Each structure stands twice: as structure tokens, then as C-alpha cells.
Amino acid sequence: MKTKYFFLILFLVFSISTNGLYSQDDIIGKWWGNIDVIKTKLIIIIFFQKEDNKYEGSIDIPQQSVKNYTLSEIEFDKKIVRFILDVPNGKAEFDGKYYKDSISGDFRQSGISGTFFLSRAMDVIKPEVTEKPPYIEEEVVFYNGDVKLAGTLTLPEYSGKHPAVIMITGSGPQDRNEEILGFKHFQIIADYFTRNGIAVLRYDDRGVGESKGKTIDESTTEEFADDVLQAFQFLKSRKDINPEAIGLCGHSEGGIVAPLAASKNPEIAFIICMAGTGVTGEEVIIEQMKQILKAEEVPEEEINKEIELLKKMTQAAKTDTGWEELKTEIIKTKKESFEKMPEEERKKIKDENKFIEITTEAEISQLKTPWFKFFITYNPVPALEKVKCPVLLLFGGLDFKVLVDQNLKPMTEALERGGNKDVTIKVFETGNHSFQDAKTGSMSEYEVLPKEFMPGFLEFMKDWILQRVSVSR
Template identity: 40%
Template sequence: MKSKIVICIFLLSITIASLGCSSQSDGSQESSQLNDTKNEIAGDLKDIEGTWMGNLTAPGGLELRIVFNISTNSDGSINASMDSPDQGVSGIPVESVSYKDGNLNLGVKSIKGSFEGIYKENNKTIEGEWKQAGSAFPLVLERVEKVPEMHREQDPVKPYPYTEEEVVYENKEAGVKLAGTLTLPQSEGPFPAVILITGSGQQNRNEEIAGHRPFLVLSDYLTRQGIAVLRVDDRGIGGSTGNFSQATTEDFAGDVLTGVEYLKNRKEIDPGRIGLIGHSEGGLIAPMVAVKSPDVAFIVLMAGQGITGEEISYLQSDLIYRAEGVDNETIAHNEALLRRMYSVVKEEQNNTAAEEKLREILKAEMANTSEQKIESSDHSEAVIDAQVTALTSPWMRFFLTYDPRPTLMKVKCPVLAINGEKDLQVPPEENLKAIDEALKAGGNKDYTVKELPGLNHLFQTAKTGFPSEYSKIEETISPAALEIIGNWISEHTQ
């Protein structure tokens, strides 16, 4: 049996952007000139000079383009940088380059990543692996004259018919500064307003993923409808400060509460008509904030969670593996592995003891998996370390056990909950049912629950809903989904 040993969580970003690179990069991050770092060249530099691009398939099937830019100076020194265009990240320094006998090694220390490949003279490609945080992914690079631009027709083009303002405010309790963009209609205020809340994983204010900027599109649509919109960088990314890796969903709820207070003090905003729109994990956060603050007038849950993270993880794993064509035996084995590891996380509160038990489970799993036996012991240890770190993080401990239903029962403001029919990350049937039942049980008098046909987790019109489709679909958000959200908010802010 070949177990994948993958912890399947509905993260909306891959680690390239979340391990220290700002996806708000504007090119100010200079490429690395390799004079005093590792720089071993024994081969024709013309082989590796230029722009190289390949497609990386991450866990869950999400595909991302990876680009390396390699050039030489007149003194023989080398400039190298890395881009992740589908995440809006560019100019990541490549701190070390080694090219010897056709073997290329690129070290990207800032995100704990590296590429090792072999130059193939016959087809002028570099075939190898991208390694990061203990995982390895096949990556074939091809030389390109220019990185093709993704055509995203829904992305708004300046000048906008509304006002756009960069803002910064502080969550004093957490000691975190939050940076974002506030868009204001040009008509006469005060306006109704919404705060957009990103999904899991470290996201920037546009919630960039797979070449899409869904929060930019949503913000543009709503502002044109007369609704002010605040979208904000998560802790530790873009213009925001703070340690994202040590924060939980509850901590992020505190950041949103601070945003509500900020909007209340803006003269352009009607303090009685401030709402929240949360996507994925943001749909978990919005009800928390609504219960804590009477100033929240309404909430919209886009692919919001109605059951525990542990329950979602099993459902998500099953759906995505089946979409990949994985056999039933392997799916059952992977679920059993997840259950063993989650039991440790839930029952062992001491991190040192939990880490030791998890390592034992993962080492035994690798020893029984022929696919893993061929890998070096160093790499196996790195894989284990990455999995253990993820499992014992404060976020994961909270995510697995938090049940949103008791909080949803306390939400008294109007609620719109929508999911895409083809969502494989937050399955609509189980989650919408749980949300509906909780709101009904709590006596909420004004809520709407809808499953939107043909849409995926990002609310794109999709064929399968598989994450690998995200970047291939031109549409960022279905116009039907935008209209439902816009009309519902308008009805509740008249």
C-alpha cells in the first residue's frame, strides 16, 4: 500500500507565499547577486541563463507556476530570483546557485526551499524537484521568453469609479498593526460597509490564489453597488505585522473586531450598517465576531464551516482523493492515519510529548511505505518535521476541535450562507445543513442558506471542483454568486 501521508486541510495557499514572502510584492525585493554566497559554476552558463518556468502540483492538486530568473554580470557574478506569479509574488532572492556537469541547484533560504535539476540538452529543459518544508514535488523547467500573463477579465482596471484609500489601524490588545484597502462609493454617504475576511493560510488583502484575486473582484463589485469595502492583509503579510504562525482563528477574530471599531469611527460609514463577508475560514470567523459585537449588522458566509475541522478534514480528504482516482483501500488507510494523529493532538496537550508520539506514528508509516523507502533519511526526517510542526501548531489544535454550531446558535443578525455545489474543500451538503440547523435552533429569524450549482470552493464555474482547476479557469468569481451577495446585502442595508 502506498500511503500519501498528506495532512489534508482546506488551506487556500501553498507554502511558497506563506513562509516569509509578501504576496504584495511590488518588485522592491531585489534579486540576489551571488558574490559572497554559494556560487559554484562548472559548465556553460548559457545553458542556464534566462527565464525558466515550470508547473508545480501541490497537495490537493493545486497547480502553481514557478519561475526562476538567472542572469550574469560582466564580472562573472550571477543574479538569480524566483517568482510565483499565480500568488502575485515576485523577486524572491535565490541565495545560492550551483551548476556543475549539467546539475543545477538553486537555494531559496528565505522560504526554506530549493530546486535540484538536471539540464537536458536534447529538449533544453531542466528536470528535477522543488523541495520545501520537508516535501518534494516534481518540477520540469522550460526556458521562456516571457511569462504568459493570465487573462483575468474580472480584474478591475483603473481609474475606478470610486475612491480607494490605503489604511492602517491597530489591534492594541494583540500588538498587531493591520494594513488594508478601503474603497468608498463616490455618491453621498454615510455608506453601508463590509469587511472581507480571508480563508485559511496566510493571505493578503486580495486573497490571491492561483492567479486570481477574488477579494479585489468582490470589493470592486460591491463598491460599485454603493457599499464601502475594507479588505485587509493577514498578520505578518503585506503591510500587516504580527506572527501568523502562532495565531489561532480566535486571534484572527480579534483582528476583525478591531476592523469593525475602525469603520465605526469613519465619518463616511454608517455605524449601524457594518457587515462581514468571510470566505472559508473567514466564514468561521464572521459568526465569532457577530456574537462578540452588537455592531455587526449582518454576515455572509462563503463556503463557511458548519462542522468541526476534524470532520471537514476527513470529508475533504475523501473527496479530493476520489477525484484523483485513489483506490478505496488507500483512502481508508489515510483516514485511519489521520485519526491516529489527530487523537494525539487532541489528547496530548504537552507539545514535546505530542511531537514525540507523532514522530513515532509517521516513522512507522514511512517504514511501511515503499514509496517513501527510496527517499534519503534526511528528507524523510524533514517531511516528518514539517508534518509534526503543522499538527502541533496553535492554529491546528484550535481548528480540529472547534465546533462552530454553538456560536452559530447565538448569531441573531441576518445571515447569508452560500456554498458551491462542486466545493471539494468545504463540502456543501454537510456544512450548509449544519449551519441551517444551528441558526434555526438558535431562533435566528432572518437567514438564507443556498447551494450554488456548478461552483467550486472559490465560487468559480467549474467542471470538477478539483483545486487543480482554479488557475485554469478564467473566471475569478461567478457573476451569479456576486449578484446573490450584492442583492442580499442591498436588501439588508436599505
């Protein structure tokens, strides 16, 4: 699960040399780097392009599930680079110097200041794949009412009716590859499965990339399940797909969506839940916060304070009451945090009261979204009890976002009560939330780990699927 914020600063909790695929005298291309402010580093990914002699750009902030947000007022004159990210709670201004392979400078937003650094991204300078993969890639579109969903269908090269998997992303706006910190989870899975005879459909979330319609925040987990059911109908209508061998594979929130969709359609052949949950979203995020703060060695007293505030947030969201009291509590907590902050850090914030007001309003606006209210109140157990198809439950032993001890038992018990006779459980002891081979599981570790799944992970899923469906060789 990924906490969702529009604001760039996580407040309470939460150089590559090139030979130049692009001219070194231009900023066109992809850049990686970070914003450094108030002792917090946020990874940013920026893409610049030029249309009709005018620069355009977009930004991703993976830690905050910000994907493909538009940049404006982009200026470049060989020495300086300036651009703005305009979000509801205040413009974020970037004012940097250009050094061909890097950009660095000042960052400002809502009365705070810091620095940012960018370097040309390796995957722009050095294309990932130059040879055609040994399978078919087809760009596809399907619809759920007035929501347009666009994606990529990969198919084995040989003819026949193929088994297929529909990939379901985790929370926050995600593209079809579920790319997080440069790790393209679903592209890697699709490539591996398709090379082994399994077709894969992966698609951009509604409102992301080529998909259109209501944004993620305006939608609910149940609506995402309806998107999946339309993806199923789309595949079922194709002559090159075996309609009796279409399954689902969901990661994180996708591991909630998969059983919900399967409970509504008994034709779904199997489901895989990668770090799915068996309790309400409220229980998940409370335990998630505890474990993340413990991993960061936050004192027990401070953890308890944060948990109490989080409970007040979820209560307000559930009942749609007490917002003014909650706002007062959040402001009080932020002011206490400021008082404990080193003087040199406080100096970076020009107007503390304005900063606190803006960030508090941003947090409350997120708590009021349809997505958040549904997520914290939804209990996955009733849907799991209705799932009769084969189920594979996958967990990481070092996943502090979805904990094995909290979720495995209620999931398996629900499936057993429903009479499901084919349930497989696999815990990858050193796996994190992304099923990378981790050492600590801490949030900061994700940035430095190889962008690949841990040994044996892909093979385990592939073997499990092929024990239940046949490829058409």
C-alpha cells in the same frame, strides 16, 4: 480550507510570448510555472526585482498556502538563473537556463530531485487595468494591539455614509485580495460591490504583505476574529461609513471567523459565509480527505488507511501526547509508499531515509501549531447560536473542501435555535470551493478554470446586501 505544509512536496495526500513590459534581457517581473517531482506538479509564482544592483525575489506556492516567501542567493548572467528557497526542513535549490520568455531547469531539496519551468506572467506583461476605476481606493492601516493590519478601502465616489463590508480570508497566509492560483477573489468582490454603492475593506493577514505581527501559524481563528472586530471599529470611526450598515463576508475559514466575530459584537449588521463550516475542524478535514481521495479514484482500502492516520494526527494535536508513536507511524506509511513507487521515481530521491525524516518532522511541526490545535477542536455552533443579524450561507455543490451535506444542516439548526429570523441559504450546484463554475470539483481543475466567479454569484450577494441596507445616493 487549505492544508498547510512548509515542505514543497505533497507526499501522501495531498508559454506566453511577450512584447515586454520589462526587458527581455532581464528576469525582473512576475513568472508562473510549476515544480515537477515524484509525479507531483506544484504551481509556483515567482517575482524578481532589482534593488541597488542586486536581485531580490519571492515565491508563492498556492496549493500549500505559501505566500511571499523570500528567495535568496539569486544569480542571473543572461544564460543561467539560480536561486534558493530556504525553509526549516531544507533548502530548495533551483538551477535553470534562461530563454528570455521562459526559465527551465533542475530542482533539488532534501535528497530529491526534479524539474521546474517558468514563463513570464501575463499580468506583468499586460497590466490588468490602465484606467482609473469609478470609485475611491484608499490605503489604510489599523491595529489589534501590537498587530498592524494594512489594507485597501474602496469607496463610492459620491459623498455620504456608505454601507460597508469587511472581507475575511480563508486559512493559510493570504493577502488582501485572497489571491489563489491567480484568482483574486476579494479584489473582484470589492470592485463589484463598490461599483454598486457598497464600500469594502480588505486587508493582508497578520504577518503577510504590509501587515505585521504574529504569523498565521502562531495565531488562532479566535485572534483572527479579534482582528475583524478592530476592522469594524476602524470603519465605524469614519465619517464616510454608515456605522449601522457594516457587515462581514468570510470565505472558508473566514466563514468561521465571521459568525465568531458577530457573536461578540451585536452591532455587526449582517454576515455572509462563503463555504463556512458547522462542525469541528477535525470533522471537516476528515471528510475533506475522504472526498478528495475518492475524486482521485484512490482505492477504498487506501482511503481508510489515510483516514486512520489523520485521526491519529488530530488526536496527538488535541492531547499533545503520542508524538513519538505518531512519528513512527508516519515514517512507516511513507516507507510503504516508497516501496510501491516506480523505480524511476525512486531514483530521483538520493537519500530516502533523510527525505522521510525531514518531511515527517515538517508535518509534525505543523500539527503542533496553535492554529491547528484550535482549528480542529473549535466548534462553530455556539457562536452561530448567538448571531442575531441577517446571515447569508453560500455553498458550492462541487466543493470537496467544505461539503454542503456536512455543514449546512448544523449551521442552519444553530441559527434557528438562537432565534435568528433572517437566514438565507444558496447552493450553487456547479460551484467549487472558490465559487467558480466547475465540471468536476477536483483539485487539479482549479488550475485551468477561468479566474472569475460563476455567473450570478456576485449579483446574488449584492442584491441580498442591498435588501438589508441602503446606499447613500
